[in-house]
Amino acid sequence: MNKLSVVLETIWVILAVVCLGMGIYATSKAGLEQSYMFFLLSVLALLMFFARRRKRLSNGK
Secondary structure, three states: OHHHHHHHHHHHHHHHHHHHHHHHHHHHHHOHHHHHHHHHHHHHHHHHHHHHHHHHHHHHO
């Protein structure tokens, strides 16, 4: 189960980085009005990463 948690944490971090990159690109092409959702998803993915990490580390003790 611990390996699955690490894989899911990695997926959340990758998703956050991809959304941040897409948000920056979309902002440069279309402006913030069209790309704010990418930044919101990036923040959400980071929150999920930290929540899962905290849960995994607390279960390991």
